Amino acid sequence: MERLTPRVGIGQIAPYRSSRVPPDGRPFIDLSLSHNALGPSTKAIAAYRKAALSLHRYPDYEHTLLRAAIGRRYDIATDHITCSNGSDEMIQLVAEAYAGPGDEVLFHQYGYRGFHKAARMTGATPVVAAERDLAVDIEALADLASERTKIVFLANPNNPTGSYVPAEQVQRLRADLPAHTLLVLDSAYADYVRRDNYDPGFGLVEEHDNVLMVRTFSKLHGLAGLRVGWAYGPPSIIETLDRIRDPYNVGLPAQAAAAAALGDPEHEAATLEHNDAWIAWLSHELRAIGVRVYPSVCNFLLIRVPPDPTMSVAAVCTHLRDRGILVKTLGEYGLADCLRITVGTEEENHALVDALREVLE
Ligand SMILES: Cc1ncc(COP(=O)(O)O)c(C=O)c1O
Structure with a gap:
């Protein structure tokens, strides 16, 4: 008997995997998806x-x-x-x-x-x-x-x-x-x-x-x-x-x-102002701790973790997760040594930089 199979091409689609971990009750900072740091209007x-x-x-x-x-x-x-x-x-x-x-x-x-x-x-x-x-x-x-x-x-x-x-x-x-x-x-x-x-x-x-x-x-x-x-x-x-x-x-x-x-231009303006300020701050701070930061016109940054035999990207992510911070890994894009970090609130951005500084410096 012929087996039931999905249409050609479906098997080539990788199942969606998020860098998010199921919340275990602890509050966590989610910078793994490109959310608006200010929330909705x-x-x-x-x-x-x-x-x-x-x-x-x-x-x-x-x-x-x-x-x-x-x-x-x-x-x-x-x-x-x-x-x-x-x-x-x-x-x-x-x-x-x-x-x-x-x-x-x-x-x-x-x-x-x-x-x-x-x-x-x-x-x-x-x-x-x-x-x-x-x-x-x-x-x-x-x-x-x-x-x-x-x-x-x-x-x-x-x-x-x-x-x-x-x-x-x-x-x-x-x-x-x-x-x-x-x-x-x-x-x-x-x-x-x-x-x-x-x-x-x-x-x-x-x-x-x-x-x-x-x-x-x-x-x-x-x-x-x-x-x-x-x-x-x-x-x-x-x-x-x-x-x-x-x-x-x-x-x-x-x-x-x-x-x-769409009827809330103040929320749009506040979002853009927040993003402009914090993407510049994050870029500067991350570069200062030796991370390569690619120029971004979005609400996230792509960073390349410096090569270090004692500190893999996975270890960096584990360290961040232990501090309750989630970022996006990019293995599915062939960018295994990179991470995508979304601009968060002021507090979240500081927590991220502090945690990365601890692990990389
Ligand atoms: C470039 C791009 N297109 C489309 C989407 C899909 O967005 P949504 O389905 O939330 O509208 C995303 C989400 O991250 C994106 O980054």
């Missing part, structure tokens, strides 16, 4: 609480109020927007809609791990372009685009490297891609970037029919626990994604809280 919390009274109702399958709020905030047309259960779902929906067995899905070496999973889930072949010094090499990506390439995923800025691709290079990449290839700009951390030559992709979406931008409420808006993402693209692509998504993919409290978060 109070307006989002109020909207979430109010939505609790309507939990017996299905959510609005058209995400009407949420799309209107996004449209107002970014001055874009609501029929060019759809929403998802976190941007991870959007990445998967795009792959399911446009790629399949025999197709190629192209992305960059240290690109966000969701790209690999999305490609494999559809049975398509993931193709990986080498990066240079932990930054995307646009030429390498363009060189690998072929007749079979259905999607190019570009995380800009990228997680876990924290690096970004200047606007002019993204434009060049798009111009080099065949018309049948969809360029997906994953701009999850766009709001954090303070660089004049960066562009999250609104203009590219408006000018071309093969560009889609994906965004999330998990970072700037601090709603990771609610799972809300969205995409901005040509109506034909948006309509395609709407066909295949679960009609009730974004829960009712999630839609309400996300829409309210």
Whole structure:
């Protein structure tokens, strides 16, 4: 009798492993996921609480109020927007809609791990372009685009490297891609970037029919626990994604809280101010104790632990864990000697630096 087996490609997806450990009752500092150190906006919390009274109702399958709020905030047309259960779902929906067995899905070496999973889930072949010094090499990506390439995923800025691709290079990449290839700009951390030559992709979406931008409420808006993402693209692509998504993919409290978060510019500004100050402080302090810190335009830092035969990265993590601090290991990205550290609160950042100083100095 033939054995039951999952579809081709599924076996190539590594099970998700978080660097988080199950809490054993002790309080711990979680810098392992790219959370917003300030938490959610109070307006989002109020909207979430109010939505609790309507939990017996299905959510609005058209995400009407949420799309209107996004449209107002970014001055874009609501029929060019759809929403998802976190941007991870959007990445998967795009792959399911446009790629399949025999197709190629192209992305960059240290690109966000969701790209690999999305490609494999559809049975398509993931193709990986080498990066240079932990930054995307646009030429390498363009060189690998072929007749079979259905999607190019570009995380800009990228997680876990924290690096970004200047606007002019993204434009060049798009111009080099065949018309049948969809360029997906994953701009999850766009709001954090303070660089004049960066562009999250609104203009590219408006000018071309093969560009889609994906965004999330998990970072700037601090709603990771609610799972809300969205995409901005040509109506034909948006309509395609709407066909295949679960009609009730974004829960009712999630839609309400996300829409309210967009009406809280003070929370956004406080988040950015906190991030700017503490990413600079962390970079300086970590460099001072001999850690290599890669420049980051996000809310986390990629650090390389100095080579030391007596102190492996695993030992560093164990030391941090013993002090109740969790950081992200990056073996799955082939960056076994690196760690990703998210900007925390003032107290958490000090605790991290003190603990690393103890173990490394
Ligand atoms: C680059 C990038 N894209 C997408 C996501 C998915 O975010 P979410 O599913 O929480 O919206 C993440 C999460 O860390 C990310 O770093």
